[in-house]
Amino acid sequence: MKVNKYVMIYKEIAEQIDKGVLSAGDILSSENDLAEQYETSRETVRKALNVLVQNGYIQKIKGKGSVVLNREKMQFPVSGLVSFKELSQTLGKETRTTVHEFGLTHPDAYIQKQLRITGDEEVWRVVRSRNIDGEHVILDKDYFIRKNVPLLTKEICEDSIYHYIEGELGLVISYAHKEIVVEPCTEEDQKYLDLNGYDQIVVVKNFVFLDDTTLFQYTESRHRLDKFRFVDFARREK
Amino acid sequence: MKVNKYVMIYKEIAEQIDKGVLSAGDILSSENDLAEQYETSRETVRKALNVLVQNGYIQKIKGKGSVVLNREKMQFPVSGLVSFKELSQTLGKETRTTVHEFGLTHPDAYIQKQLRITGDEEVWRVVRSRNIDGEHVILDKDYFIRKNVPLLTKEICEDSIYHYIEGELGLVISYAHKEIVVEPCTEEDQKYLDLNGYDQIVVVKNFVFLDDTTLFQYTESRHRLDKFRFVDFARREK
């Protein structure tokens, strides 16, 4: 297992910040010093520092240095491609997944459009609810194109589909496009969720792309209003 | 006005994609070829291509090349630090801003905590509603620390505060932390918005930081459920 030098440097510094060896407001050693310390070139150090910037650990100030940021507000990176399993672990809650519907179908026009396929293609359809602290508050509807995922079982759906896809099938998930809107509850929501009187629901629509740029999954994650939370960390462009 | 070489290369290629000279599925010239074309080094080309990747224009595939992506799904980058003015322009809607409350205050405990200040600090408080296509559907509550923004007028608030802060005051906004939750409507929401019967509201909480890493603004943007939409584009880390 070959580890890149810049990843190693990134991890070491990130760990120092996580553990409090370096704390908010501290200035890192200069890039030249770090290059010497790690016996590498300055460009490699810069690559490591850029990842730290990306992940909200530090901010660079020209002529001054790299300042350690206060990360308490960014503790759980829900933004991005976090699967439900990782998410619930992060939150440290008691969670349980129930598979309600599962099978191969020829999708309706709406799903065909979202997945950009024709009616000929077979699609895995999975409907699962997520029970957090005793209440069913999230309904996940997943659609996978069969061409990409030849086999899926109920057992896999009860665990983590992503884990199976990346681990067993060796497909590499590359990027995702996400939309968040609020919609009226459907009969399906009422059937599978503890709506607690709410008649609207937060819908997170996810379009997931593989490493070879093909779209292979469409997911709707439907959250009860009071249990929804989305966290984002954005850097200014330019 | 000195323009970086890699920014120039980025812009040229991005423009070719925007204009359709290069379209989804096309493969860019190789990094070596581009280096030759632009009479520069390969690392500089790579820097330009990385920005294209960041912005969802291309995806690189090792051993193969850089593939142009389908960007139709990412047309409006609401994700990130987009101010309301930019946003409404992007959406091409008829919009109007009304300033309801405006002045210096000593903030309550909640805002003190959000801004991480003590009760001694004076804070600008601005409450504005946004009228889109004839309905008041967004309520923006902004809090600026006076230390950073000595003067603010009602006229500025009716236009774009960001424009004033970055343009006139010369402060540089660097990054923001964002949280999205749904909350019950407050009396204030009822007073200033056309709620259309909704008793819940989408709240986008924004923590805005300056270039020198200091937090200087807290904003709550409260959207009527049916008018809320958030778009995100995420690359897989690692």
Next chain:
DNA sequence: GAGTGGTCTAGACCACCTA
């Protein structure tokens, strides 16, 4: 095997900040 992107090096000059 030829070509691609990914990593890494050892320099260089610049713009910016602080003293």
Next chain:
DNA sequence: AGGTGGTCTAGACCACTCC
């Protein structure tokens, strides 16, 4: 003026894809 990060160069070797 000295140190910092930002950009840029001209090489090098590697892992991967495709033919």
